[in-house]
Amino acid sequence: MRFSPPRLASAALVAALALLSSAPVTAAQPEGTPEEQITFGIRPATQDAPDNRARFTYGATPGAVVRDYVAVSNVSLAPLTLQVYASDAFNTSEGGLDLLPAGRPSTDVGAWTKPETTTVVVGARSVVIVPFTLTVPADATPGDHTGGIVASLVTEQTGANGSKVRVDQRVGARVYLRVAGELRPGLAVEGMAGDYRTNWNPLGRGSATVTYTVRNTGNVRLRGKQKVVVRTPWGSTVDAEVHADLPELLPGNAIQLTAAVPAVLPAGWLTAQVDLDPSVGPDDQKLEVPDVSVTSTFAAVPWAALALLLALVAFVLLWRYRRRGRSAPKPVRTSTSGAEKVPDVAVR
Incomplete structure (x- = not known):
């Protein structure tokens, strides 16, 4: 895995992609040649050498002490000074798995694991080969519980503008x-809401967006399949994409x-x-993990159709008003003197 310093965004991306993977991380130094590239990795090991485990997996009772080994490797052509520490894992908002940075205190596996x-x-x-101890608290x-052991190069x-950038390249092995004890697997859907976007073609269909949060409410790691319909x-x-x-x-x-x-009728x-x-x-x-089904109702007002209907109603009313004005009888003029006007009679 390579990136081109000194851009901070590139460094952060490398750290995120390499973290919790047993694959080595590679970083090219500024204006460096291939011989100056830095490559290092971390993976489970025995006391003598790396082994074939993809991650550290343990089952233990409260109060147990687990002793194991991690291998830190350097494939570069020059020595490296690396930091080794454990940290708690968490899910990002997009669902990826990440570890707390070195400056954030851990309270779970990261705090229980000591290189x-x-x-x-x-x-x-x-x-x-670095030995480490994982001490499970009595309570x-x-x-x-998930965490990781990290090898870090700072x-x-x-x-490019001459400013100094601190780059932290990390690679980790999952724990x-x-x-x-009692296992209680479960997922929940929270904060579900819908939003409808009108298609301004009165005869067309609009689209809807459904947002929701899925939370692991149990004490077991879970995956799952999902389906959303309106x-x-x-x-x-209509099935969601x-x-x-x-x-x-x-x-x-x-x-x-x-x-x-897509293609949802504005049904009110x-x-x-x-x-x-x-x-x-x-x-x-x-x-046994229970399925989850949650519903939420939201408005889908047919604004385009309503606007067209109002325009038609206004047109009809205006047309009737004008027609009525043209067909109304003309007023008859009357004398204002109060006396009846007698037509002139010719006398011979």
Whole structure:
């Protein structure tokens, strides 16, 4: 994985993509040659060498102590000084998995996991094995706890405008811990709302947008499938354009989602419905996870049709008024003297 410093946005992107992956992270130094590129990684290991585990996965009881090893590798042609620390994991608002930065205190697995050393010097083309201890508190809650062990390289680089930029390149290995006890898997839909956008063609259909938040209300990591439909008062339905399944949600975490619903009639009132079909990992198939179905009603006013109707009504009223004015009888003039006018008679 490469990026071109000194742009801060590029550095942040590299950190986000590399984090929680066992793949190495690569960074090119300013005006550097391929021989000066920096590449390092982190992965589970035995006491002697990296092993084949993709992540750290443990099952433990409250009060248990787990001892393990992590391998920090340097594929570069020069030694690297790297920071090693543990941190709590969380879901981003888009559903991705990230770790708290080094300056943010952890309260879960990140706080329970202690590397034997926090700074390692890894020689060129070398690997350093770092022991660590995970101590589960006696009052740890049952269920899944997720974090990661990070190898970090912090450098200072010069931007195009001459300013100094602090770049933190991180790569991490996930830590999945399940504490023994009652497992309560569950998802919930919160803050559901719908919005209708009128098609100003009176005979056309508009579109709707359904927004909602899916929260993991249980204590087990969950994925799932989702379906969103919009229903008219007379029962016809339109499916939303939902292409992706729910990503893995950690207990207590949430993801904000938006579903677009095309070609919806402005039926006055519409009902949106979100259906979730949660799923668990291969080792949790015996767990019963309830499905979720939530509805929300929102207005879909046919403004274009109403505007056209009002224009027609105004036209008809104006036409009738003018026609009535043309067909009304003309007023008869009368004398104002009070005496009846007698026609002149010729006398011979």
